[in-house]
Amino acid sequence: MALDQYREEEEEEGMSFLDHLEALRWHLLRSVAAILILSVIAFLSKSIVFGMVILGPSKVDFLTYRVLCDLGDYLGISALCIDELPFTIQSRQMTGQFSMHMTSSFVVGFVVAFPYVFWEFWRFISPGLYDQEKNAARGAVFFVSLLFFMGAAFGYFILSPLSINFLSNYQLDPTILNEFDIGSYVTTLIMLVLASAIMFQLPVVIYFLSMSGLVTSGMLRAYRRHAIVVILVLSAVITPPDVISQLLIAMPILVLYEAGITIAKRLEKKRAIKAAEYARQEEAED
Numbered sequence: 456m457a458l459d460q461y462r463e464e465e466e467e468e469g470m471s472f473l474d475h476l477e478a479l480r481w482h483l484l485r486s487v488a489a490i491l492i493l494s495v496i497a498f499l500s501k502s503i504v505f506g507m508v509i510l511g512p513s514k515v516d517f518l519t520y521r522v523l524c525d526l527g528d529y530l531g532i533s534a535l536c537i538d539e540l541p542f543t544i545q546s547r548q549m550t551g552q553f554s555m556h557m558t559s560s561f562v563v564g565f566v567v568a569f570p571y572v573f574w575e576f577w578r579f580i581s582p583g584l585y586d587q588e589k590n591a592a593r594g595a596v597f598f599v600s601l602l603f604f605m606g607a608a609f610g611y612f613i614l615s616p617l618s619i620n621f622l623s624n625y626q627l628d629p630t631i632l633n634e635f636d637i638g639s640y641v642t643t644l645i646m647l648v649l650a651s652a653i654m655f656q657l658p659v660v661i662y663f664l665s666m667s668g669l670v671t672s673g674m675l676r677a678y679r680r681h682a683i684v685v686i687l688v689l690s691a692v693i694t695p696p697d698v699i700s701q702l703l704i705a706m707p708i709l710v711l712y713e714a715g716i717t718i719a720k721r722l723e724k725k726r727a728i729k730a731a732e733y734a735r736q737e738e739a740e741d
Contacts (some may be wrong), residue, residue, distance in 0.1 A: 483607030494564030540634035542623040570600040606655025610648035650693040672720040
């Protein structure tokens with residue numbers, strides 16, 4: 456009888472726990488299918504995805520290097536021009552090239568499919584939100600995807616080529632040649648790009664934390680110095696051991712942190728205005 460009563464209560468309230476699991480399973484299956492389909496397309500487009508995209512920052516004709524050379528010519532600073540990358544990429548394992556082809560194809564598939572994957576995730580959690588929360592989070596898929604691609608582009612076009620240039624020119628002794636393994640190169644590139652894409656989500660994280668009341672603009676301002684230290688430490692972890700790369704990733708994150716403070720402040724103002732309007736309505740009713 457107790458079990459029947461529990462089931463009746465679940466039916467009255469809506470979807471049961473098993474129904475939620477079933478819905479989650481289909482959201483995950485569709486997300487994985489999208490990633491796999493795009494990964495297969497990337498795998499078949501080897502000359503474009505691997506030859507041009509993955510190996511792009513390892514070639515002196517890469518867009519970033521050409522822009523730096525043009526900027527150096529315009530400013531009369533020849534040091535800005537990167538016209539040589541003194542390293543070679545080798546595959547020292549029998550399965551090295553195939554493994555990196557699979558890995559890079561999967562990562563490219565995930566990056567391209569990210570908006571759809573997040574949309575599926577949002578479709579799963581949004582029915583559980585209140586109308587007020589849904590209105591506050593309107594456009595979440597667009598802004599999360601936009602920040603993700605902005606971070607990935609920053610990691611690919613700015614952070615990766617400058618880091619690769621630093622590492623390829625770093626030598627303990629002129630007799631030591633830089634011959635990088637393909638696995639090391641691809642792993643470094645993927646780490647820089649995905650780490651930048653994830654760290655660029657900071658304003659979204661602050662927005663939802665502020666919306667839920669877990670953080671305030673005053674709290675973020677009070678812990679600004681602590682946040683700077685944490686950001687610098689994270690930048691040192693995810694970037695090669697050179698100061699320029701660390702500052703390159705830390706600076707935009709600090710800007711995004713300040714943007715998060717502004718977002719939290721605006722949310723607080725909106726809540727204060729709504730609270731004042733609600734108070735006036737109650738007074739008018741009384």
